[in-house]
Amino acid sequence: MELNHYLSILWRRKWVLVVTVVSAFVAIAIGHSRMAPVYTATTTLRVATSVIGVQTSAVYTNAELLRNTYVEIATSRPVMDELLARLDSNEVPDIRAEVIPTTELIRITAQSPDPKLAAQASNTLAEILIEQSDQLYMGGSIDSGDVLAVQVEEAKVALDKMRKEYEALIVQTPAAPDQITVTGQLLQEKQRTYESLLRQHEQARYREAIESSMITLVESAIPPTVPTEPRVAFNYTLGALLGLIGGIILAFIFENLDTRLHDTSAIESASNTSLLARLPKTGKGHLILSHNGSTPLAETVRHLAAQIQWMDRESPRRVLLLAGSEPGQGASTAAVNLSMALAEQGQNVVVVDYNLRHPHLHEMLNLPNEHGLSDVLAEGMDLKKAIQKSPAGSLSVLTSGPGLAAPSLAFDSARAEKLINTLRQQFDYILLDAPALTVADVASLAPYTDGLILVVRRSHAQRDAVESAGNFMARFEGKYLGLIVNEAEGRFAQTYI
Structure with missing residues (x-):
């Protein structure tokens, strides 16, 4: 379970990983473009020791010392001066000499941006060692x-x-x-x-x-055709590895700094309530139930409607208030879909747009908004004139109407109580699309409802806002029905376009 949690974090932050790895590749590509290619040529020599009589450990030790001595001599100043004099160049390439372990061989390596110069330098150094081996080794001492x-x-x-x-x-x-x-x-x-x-x-x-020794040429160098530096495959592999590690570290840092809630279980814990429904993510063209056929979203909402009717048998839950923990949580969409599902199942339902500051129902249902809730509350318009039918005809809708100079009037206790009591007489279920719980006016409306439902949009809601909303809902003991999570993860959390 913990592993799945970590994997879900990495999947959620996958763009951090992608950007980090791509950035590493770009940095390597820029570095390669600014680096001159380096070619490496290698010449192999054999340093064979002449042995008379029985071969002892001292003989082998002497042979090893002899090879190491030639390695040091190969890069000494006198030899480098001689090499520079023989080469048709102003400087000597990078020269290395090394003993090949467990052999009598010495490998001479020359590196240069010019492949021909690298091969020439390696071969010329070998010639110098062969020609002057006795003099170089004895150093001009008396025999x-x-x-x-x-x-x-x-x-x-x-x-x-x-x-x-x-x-x-x-x-x-x-x-x-x-x-x-x-x-x-x-x-x-x-x-x-x-x-x-x-x-x-x-x-x-x-x-x-x-x-005494005998130096012979085993293999001469030829001009290389492929550069040894930069090591493109190695550098990109290393860059991918380091980029991935860096991306993982950044992903967990961002996750730690992110105050949004990305798991339904975390939302449940923060809101301190049980889950009513997990609504999967869907495309904009399928947000409304009437457009959604039998997709997972539609089936989940219908199941929620049936669950609410079952709860109503035990304790009347006719007036339901749906509010988001903060703006943008999808409470209006949830209210419309739940209303439609109840209407589909034979209930007489009205959905009321109580979000006078930011009304959405008329846009979602493609209805006019010349008259509505504001007219009923401020001017005493007859409800029958203000209520409209949805395009499908099975759902009654009370849009927000023209804006009020003081939207808090809609939450006046006497007016709200009168409106809700009137609606109770005409409908089986009244669903109130309330403002987000960041608006204090919702508290004056909640006492006249039968049930409160918190709507939270996964990966968008802030932890503090959800915790505050949960504490607010808990103040109305017995009315807090539970939580609807929008864009929930899980087997139904797919995108339908």
Whole structure:
């Protein structure tokens, strides 16, 4: 039930949602029209590490560090300067480099309003990295392997020289045992130094082999044909979502600020009375019962007429006053339709236009208004001359007549009582179309009636006005029959045109 309540609010405020979403779309469209399209080109490189021997976790760690190093180098100032020098452009496009997770690949991305420039920049940067990979990675530092190679060569020369000296001493005559012993020891020392340097040189070359890399082009960039920005589909989807959320929030804010009553149950609660009838919304051409055939409005009014006659059996309810909680609630239409329904069911009925300030009955029934209630009350005209028959002929009508200088005269207690008593003698039912309850004069008319009916138009009546009208009606204990809701929601709440 609570969910239905929220859904009914959103349906009632659907134009807020529509306007908010449309506004979001318009804002996005304007933003797109002012944005230059951006094209993205991508080049893929492979950074493969040469590995000798067993592959260990250290080797994999080194490879990951190597790829991350190349990513940083790719956007470094020296490389960007070289890229700018090679491009036929005054500025470098937006460049990004990133490692593709769990691979040996690096993705180079270039973005530019010019698709050809984006592809050229991406491919040129890849060429720079491939051409200068060793120099860029080593940064111009001295190769330890080369240093050791020089030392190995020098140690070999020294070793060979010492070996020749040792061999010469051995064949020397006369022999020199002490000198041979010392030279042999020096030879052994030179041999150990040479072997140590040779091992260090081999280890250095091994490390260099592990740390060395080979950059190759996997996929070159081609000039894109579709811009990547603005992201039209994404932006419109996001705009629709945000617009919808914003619209829902605004709908509930407007609902909270709106003092009108939009539910029949809320009207019942505010008026503090029971519901007599829910009259569905209908087109202007079908407001009057005689034009309405067997539509839901007509059937609902006929059911109400039968209900009032049943109530009349238990307690006479011959004089009924219908009044709206405020102007524009449809009390005149309800009075005319209920009168017609009672007349259809064989009752002798008269409907009186007591709304002298804003009379409507003569217009609704297409009757002249030269004479009427004002003549009877002010000039004592005979009722028989003032009362007219409706076009259908089954209903008697006492229109308002020419306006009174002081409309409050129509509510003078003595005059009102005399008029109503006279009508009681001639008709089975007298329906008084009274002004809205915002007019204080209605209070002087109510004591001479048998029943009071409050008419409220859903989605138009203000809460304060309905509550005030309900309190007014409750003052006449035993006469407050109930509530008629115009344009009610529900299974009969349809529009008939």
